[in-house]
Each structure stands twice: as C-alpha cells, then as structure tokens.
Amino acid sequence: MFNYSTSEENYIKAVFHLQQSDGMVTTNELASELKTKPASVTDMMKKLKNKKLLHYQPYQGFRLSHEGNKVALGIIRRHRLWEYFLAEKLKFSWDEVHAVAEHLEHVSSKKLIDKLDEFLGFPRVDPHGDPIPDVNGKIETSKQVCITALPLNKQAVVCHVGDQSSEILELLKHKNIGIGTKLEVKKKFDFDNSMEIKIKQQFYNISEQLAKNIFVKYES
Amino acid sequence: MFNYSTSEENYIKAVFHLQQSDGMVTTNELASELKTKPASVTDMMKKLKNKKLLHYQPYQGFRLSHEGNKVALGIIRRHRLWEYFLAEKLKFSWDEVHAVAEHLEHVSSKKLIDKLDEFLGFPRVDPHGDPIPDVNGKIETSKQVCITALPLNKQAVVCHVGDQSSEILELLKHKNIGIGTKLEVKKKFDFDNSMEIKIKQQFYNISEQLAKNIFVKYES
DNA sequence: AAATAAATTTAGACAAATCTAAAACACAAC
DNA sequence: GTTGTGTTTTAGATTTGTCTAAATTTATTT
Known part of the structure; x- marks a missing residue:
C-alpha cells in the first residue's frame, strides 16, 4: 500500500x-x-x-500491529523469492544468498515480485527451508521439530536452518548437511548436550549450538 | 572498487x-x-x-574523470542487464522495464551482476537496443543512424530508441515499432519535418519529435 | 565598457537516520 | 520502602541529501 x-x-x-x-x-x-x-x-x-x-x-x-505484520510478510516474501532465484537460477551457494537478498528485498515493485514468483514456478520454501509467503501474505506453517527433540534412531529430513549467518552455513556445507538431507540421531550426550547423527552411513558429531539450529520433518 | x-x-x-x-x-x-x-x-x-x-x-x-566513466559504465551495465532480465525472463513489456531497473541497478554486488550476465547468456543489447557494457566496462559502439538522416526508400532496421520515457514507448508499441522492426522512409514533409514510413506494407505518420528518437542500422 | 540578464554558487535551514551522554524509569534486593 | 542496577528514553549533535533565497560570476546587449 x-x-x-x-x-x-x-x-x-x-x-x-x-x-x-x-x-x-x-x-x-x-x-x-x-x-x-x-x-x-x-x-x-x-x-x-x-x-x-x-x-x-x-x-x-x-x-x-496487524498492518505491520502484513508489511513484514511482504518484505519476507521479497527476500525469500530473491534467495530462491539466486540459488536456483544464478547458482549461488547456500551461504551466499542471504547477504545479496538483504539488498534486493528493498526494491519494492509489486509487479516485479509477482512476476518473479511466477517465473520461479511459485516456490513454497527458500533455500534455507523457510516458507515463502504467497501474494496475499499467507505463510505455510509446517510442524517442524528441532533435532534436539528428535527421538533416537528415527529417520527425518532436514527442512529448515535457524541461523542464517554464513558461518553456520559454511559449517553445514562442510558436513554435507542441507535442506532435504536425511538423518538419524544415534546418540545424545548429557555432558555437553552434543549428539551423534548418521547421514548416509556416515557419522558426525554435532554441538549443542549447532543442533539447536537444525529442524526436521519426519519421513513421509 | x-x-x-x-x-x-x-x-x-x-x-x-x-x-x-x-x-x-x-x-x-x-x-x-x-x-x-x-x-x-x-x-x-x-x-x-x-x-x-x-x-x-x-x-x-x-x-x-576516467574513474568516473568506469563507475558510470558499471551502473549502466547493471541497469541494462536488469532490463534484459525483466523483458526476457519476467515478460515485462518494453515500456515497463526502465522504471524497475532504475531501482535494481543500485544493488551493487559484482558477483550478482556477473552471474546474472552469465544466466542471461551474455546479451549484447538491452530491450531498447542500447549496448550492454561487458565485465570490463567495454561497450560496443555501433554506427547507428537517426531516421531523420535516412535516405528515402532505403530498408533499415530499428536498433535503438533515444528517449526511455514510458510515453514514447507506449506510442511506439501502438505503432508496432520495436527493436528489430524493418522500415523504410517513404516521404519527408518540409513543413513540420514529419515523415511517412512503411512497415510491413503499412504506412505510418511520424512526427519530428518521434523521428528524432528512432535510430536504425542498414539491412545487412 | 557599462548595464542587464542568466546561470551558478554560497549560506543557512530542514528532514531522515544515526550517535553519545545524561536523565528517567522499572524492578529486584535488602 | 528505600536503594541500586540495568534498561529505556530524552536531549543535543552529526551526516547525507535536499531546499530557498541571496550573492556572485559569466554572458549578452546596447
């Protein structure tokens, strides 16, 4: 408006x-x-x-306020659509999209964003697994679970990462963890709340800080 | 820099x-x-x-200055690449791209622009026929001629439009004139410097103001 | 070459967004 | 219920980009 x-x-x-x-x-x-x-x-x-x-x-x-929320969702829509564009079309890596999208999101032409949305095929989530608000600002709220709350030996799929800093994304890339990665929690250590997870027959150690930022859905 | x-x-x-x-x-x-x-x-x-x-x-x-020119060419590169993107990928019409590109051009990430360039297939001219500077700021200078200087009955191809206002572009769209349109000047009137041109067996009348903004190359 | 007109620059003010330092407030501890 | 600590707000200054009005310089005309 x-x-x-x-x-x-x-x-x-x-x-x-x-x-x-x-x-x-x-x-x-x-x-x-x-x-x-x-x-x-x-x-x-x-x-x-x-x-x-x-x-x-x-x-x-x-x-x-109600109005403020609508405005915020508009900004988030722009941000996440640009992130999707950068990753999907321009082949930016996962950890680079956020910074550039921070600038692009402020170019506010409704027509631009709606046409971009269409060009991208109306994607539902951005490269970090965050849902993209639709034209009306409606946003999908999926019931995702943090891996700290995941029962042992249960297959799940990474669908979201909390933090967006390039530091965390670099670390995840190193451990081959991304949106869509299938994993299982094999062990939790009470001492430091770290855990061991399994990805494709490989075992990785995850600190509490990192674990708190990884969210999953159960295999469907 | x-x-x-x-x-x-x-x-x-x-x-x-x-x-x-x-x-x-x-x-x-x-x-x-x-x-x-x-x-x-x-x-x-x-x-x-x-x-x-x-x-x-x-x-x-x-x-x-020399430095100032380099900066200017960088901005123009961004502007024209975005224009090309808007017209080619997002299907914006000819007269809409300029305004939106005015905003996008100020998002200055070298990587963004170079990847966009690659994604678009390294286009040489924008939707108005203006040449796009390359990564090093080099710009193609083609010897184009204004139709006011065109001899009668000579086939030529529209390659550039001077003004970028939406008014002129709307008018051109109405007369089916765009980049790549083949035309011939059939008559010039000394009274008001207007002229009659032929496009695909159709005749159109062009005012002096409009003619001054249409540039062509000879058929090759 | 003086007078006048036009273009350009200066001076001073203002709005947006930020900061530092000081004052006002909230709330927990005694 | 007074005191003390940390949070929040106010007051005043700064930077960027803009403006109006006045002063200055350049150009034109007679």
Whole structure:
C-alpha cells in the first residue's frame, strides 16, 4: 500500500522475527539484532508507532500491529523469492544468498515480485527451508521439530536452518548437511548436550549450538 | 572498487548520458535531467570532485574523470542487464522495464551482476537496443543512424530508441515499432519535418519529435 | 565598457537516520 | 520502602541529501 524506507523495513523485519519467539520485543534485543544503539531503536519505534505499524508504550516493549505484520510478510516474501532465484537460477551457494537478498528485498515493485514468483514456478520454501509467503501474505506453517527433540534412531529430513549467518552455513556445507538431507540421531550426550547423527552411513558429531539450529520433518 | 550511494550513482549516470552529446555538462542541464534544483547539483558536484570522479571548476561545467566513466559504465551495465532480465525472463513489456531497473541497478554486488550476465547468456543489447557494457566496462559502439538522416526508400532496421520515457514507448508499441522492426522512409514533409514510413506494407505518420528518437542500422 | 540578464554558487535551514551522554524509569534486593 | 542496577528514553549533535533565497560570476546587449 505505502512505501517504507530501507531502514524502516529492516526494523519491521527484525521485530517480526524477534516476536516469533519472544512475543514482546525489547529495545536492547532489537538494538543488538540490528547492530545499532538502543537510542536509535527508540527513535524508530516512535516513527513506526505513528505510522500505526506497531503497538508501543514507552518502557513496555513493542510488537507489530496487524498492518505491520502484513508489511513484514511482504518484505519476507521479497527476500525469500530473491534467495530462491539466486540459488536456483544464478547458482549461488547456500551461504551466499542471504547477504545479496538483504539488498534486493528493498526494491519494492509489486509487479516485479509477482512476476518473479511466477517465473520461479511459485516456490513454497527458500533455500534455507523457510516458507515463502504467497501474494496475499499467507505463510505455510509446517510442524517442524528441532533435532534436539528428535527421538533416537528415527529417520527425518532436514527442512529448515535457524541461523542464517554464513558461518553456520559454511559449517553445514562442510558436513554435507542441507535442506532435504536425511538423518538419524544415534546418540545424545548429557555432558555437553552434543549428539551423534548418521547421514548416509556416515557419522558426525554435532554441538549443542549447532543442533539447536537444525529442524526436521519426519519421513513421509 | 568503492561503493557509492544511490544518489551519487544517479548523478554519475546522468552526467555520463549528458556528456555523450554535450561534451561539457552544465548545472542547469543536470538539474532538469534529475528533476532537482541547481543548488543541489553544485553540492553533489563538489562531493564527486573530492572523490575524483569528475573534473569541475566552479562556473565551468563538468565532465567525468576516467574513474568516473568506469563507475558510470558499471551502473549502466547493471541497469541494462536488469532490463534484459525483466523483458526476457519476467515478460515485462518494453515500456515497463526502465522504471524497475532504475531501482535494481543500485544493488551493487559484482558477483550478482556477473552471474546474472552469465544466466542471461551474455546479451549484447538491452530491450531498447542500447549496448550492454561487458565485465570490463567495454561497450560496443555501433554506427547507428537517426531516421531523420535516412535516405528515402532505403530498408533499415530499428536498433535503438533515444528517449526511455514510458510515453514514447507506449506510442511506439501502438505503432508496432520495436527493436528489430524493418522500415523504410517513404516521404519527408518540409513543413513540420514529419515523415511517412512503411512497415510491413503499412504506412505510418511520424512526427519530428518521434523521428528524432528512432535510430536504425542498414539491412545487412 | 557599462548595464542587464542568466546561470551558478554560497549560506543557512530542514528532514531522515544515526550517535553519545545524561536523565528517567522499572524492578529486584535488602 | 528505600536503594541500586540495568534498561529505556530524552536531549543535543552529526551526516547525507535536499531546499530557498541571496550573492556572485559569466554572458549578452546596447
């Protein structure tokens, strides 16, 4: 409907992501997510409140309004479609798509995005397994499970990776783990919460930090 | 090498285009091209001079330095590759590509552009017939002729359109004129410099303004 | 060569987005 | 219920890009 600056869009997107887990988002959380200062966050939150994109009472944290959520889903749609395009058509590797998509997502032409969607064949998930909102902002919520909660010896398929930093993606590439990879948890160690998983007859050791970022669906 | 703001890039691009015809570009020319005020132009010219992208002595007009030209060609490469992508892959019509490419051109990832170029099959000209600079900024200069200078009854092929406004492109679409269209000038009228051209057994009347914007190559 | 007109530059102001440092607030601990 | 700590907000400054209005320079005309 309206157009927002690159900066506004980045704040909106960050609030959207943080409120998934936290419900209410705080100033410090947002500042560290966006690598900016708390004072800057407050300034922007006032602005977005004026534009009715979020609910915010001083000192009480914030969450997106209905309108704010719609805007966020639009940005996420653009981001994930570009990621898909970069990986699928331009053959970017898994860990490179995110950074470039961060820029492309701010080019906001509805027609561009809808035609891109069509050109790509209406993909449902991006290269990290995250669902892509459709034209109306509807997003698929699949019941995925973190491998820390997976029972032993149960076959499952990687469908999502939590973190998007190039560090984690580099590590996963090294261990041959990607979206669609079939795996089984063979052992869990209580000492450090690390685990051993099996992929194609090969065994790998996974740290707790890494495990927390790998999500799977059961084989269907 | 370095990164420039969207605003800086727009000024650089505009100077590049204006100096093709004029040699030396003036403050007012640039201001009207960019729909801004002369004072803003002066401010930006000082900045670009400091960055050694252009030659400029107060009151003497300006032209791009060697470095400035290289930067300009990079921007033009991005713009025209995106235009080609939009028209060829996303099926945008001729008159829609320019506006969207204006935004995409500012996403400056060398890898993105080089991979896009490869994906598109290294096209040589954009949908308006303008040549696309290669990775090294080299640009094809073809000896094209404006139809105002075309002898009567000589077969020629449209290869370029001067103006890029959606108005002119809409008009051309209506008359079935596009890149690759074969035409012949049948008559010129001295009164208003309008002319009659023939396309596929059909005759069309072309105003002086329009004729000045249509460029052709002779049939080969 | 002086006067006038046009183009260009300067000076000062403003909006957006950011920052630092100081003040205000919330809340847990005593 | 006062105190203290950490969080959040305010106040004021900065940078980028823009503008208006005034001053300056260049060009034109007589």
